[in-house]
Amino acid sequence: MRLAIIALGCALFAASALPAVAADDSKVKAATKQVETGAKKIGDGKIGEGVEDTAKGIGKTVVEGAKFSGEKVKDAGKAAEPKARSAWEQVRDGATDFGQGVKNFFSRLFGD
Numbered sequence: 001m002r003l004a005i006i007a008l009g010c011a012l013f014a015a016s017a018l019p020a021v022a023a024d025d026s027k028v029k030a031a032t033k034q035v036e037t038g039a040k041k042i043g044d045g046k047i048g049e050g051v052e053d054t055a056k057g058i059g060k061t062v063v064e065g066a067k068f069s070g071e072k073v074k075d076a077g078k079a080a081e082p083k084a085r086s087a088w089e090q091v092r093d094g095a096t097d098f099g100q101g102v103k104n105f106f107s108r109l110f111g112d
Contacts, residue, residue: 025068031060 038053 025064027064028061028068031057031064033057035061 034057035054036057038050038055038057041047041050041053043050
């Protein structure tokens, strides 16, 4: 009975915490559903099957949640990369810098 309570507690924790992280991921939802099914089996007295399904569901939920989170982190990293500048933008910026340098040179030379 003590094992069933521990398994049920783990199942409820996994079912409540992980779907919030990956709410739109179908594999995580399916794994979470397996945890819930296992917990219900434990509640119905099918302790052996329930613990097994719950444990497998928790494992799958963790794995799929990690994969989903990794994809989100990778997407965020790509979004944070600096924008690639086109050749025209580089030439334009260089010309602007050159013009500013020439202006500064003559301003210093003739002393505004």
